[in-house]
Amino acid sequence: MRNLNEDNITQAVLARHAAMPDVRLREIMSSLVQHLHSFAREVKLTEAEWFAGIQFLTDTGHMCSDKRQEFILLSDTLGLSMLVTALNNRKPEGCTESTVFGPFHVEGSPQYALGDDIANGAKGDPCFVRGVVRDIDGKSVPNASMEVWQADADGLYDVQYADQDSHRGRGTFHSGPQGEYYFRTIGAEAYPIPHDGTVGRMLEALGRHPWRPAHLHFLIKAENYQTLITHVFRNGDKYLDSDAVFGVRSSLIGDWVRHKAGTAPDGTCLDVPFFTLDFDFVLNPV
Structure with a gap:
């Protein structure tokens, strides 16, 4: 599918998951995609804010070690x-x-x-x-x-x-x-x-x-x-x-x-x- 926009991209992603053989994984990922997309639409997420979130998660991963789990925190x-x-x-x-x-x-x-x-x-x-x-x-x-x-x-x-x-x-x-x-x-x-x-x-x-x-x-x-x-x-x-x-x-x-x-x-x-x-x-x- 080409020429996706803000109105139809969510359904396009969900369609890609339709053939996933693991039923539970399909349920989780489909719901995750819908909630993430709804969140971005609701707050009108900017590109700068999206990147700040990516950097935050990257930094969180870098804090993790065998003695500290920043993601659990x-x-x-x-x-x-x-x-x-x-x-x-x-x-x-x-x-x-x-x-x-x-x-x-x-x-x-x-x-x-x-x-x-x-x-x-x-x-x-x-x-x-x-x-x-x-x-x-x-x-x-x-x-x-x-x-x-x-x-x-x-x-x-x-x-x-x-x-x-x-x-x-x-x-x-x-x-x-x-x-x-x-x-x-x-x-x-x-x-x-x-x-x-x-x-x-x-x-x-x-x-x-x-x-x-x-x-x-x-x-x-x-x-x-x-x-x-x-x-x-x-x-x-x-x-x-x-x-x-x-x-x-x-x-x-x-x-x-x-x-x-x-x-x-x-x-x-x-x-x-x-x-x-x-x-x-x-x-x-x-």
Whole structure:
């Protein structure tokens, strides 16, 4: 087809996709083309603006590495990550809600036993976390794989330190025979998502802040149960209602209880104040 114009080019592109053998891919690409073309028409996109968008995406790609995923940050801050999470994680009432994965998960994090200190020297106040993993019927879930990761008191994950060659503030362990879990780490603090790249420039241009409320990440897997990717947010944090990535759910807010120096839950004697956090997880059977 020749001599296409602004009125018929969309249909011409869709016609080119008509013979695509992958039905799902055809559905996705056809819808994408229609929405992109409608967007350009609606805002009357200029060539300069189109090129600026191309440059923005190019720069975003250049920011990505094995330790940083700028496209996930972009998706997070536009609310797309949370929308996809919500669409794909509908659960019965009472199950622990899912939230965004985030860009700082690491495959193969260190293995720990229950009660171990996963902070491994990360900066922050001591914190003792405990709870139970059960299902919607109240049945305990033993031997559930539980991955945990968090930022330190400076608001940085271990992978953000160029000179750090060991994992800190992250680890994997398994729930006990009654679904119980407990470990030591550091207190969660609010922190800004990385904003020295394209996503940061976008947020600044939009008049938005880059801050996330304090939280712990959890990834919980157990046989015959839906995998749970979630956070536990710190109650009272000033960013709970303006999370940069739209991930907060009221059911995921927990109380970090501050204690004076003294005997900790694991029996050790601490000469500094410490926190405790109690939080149970409810998994959805597959």
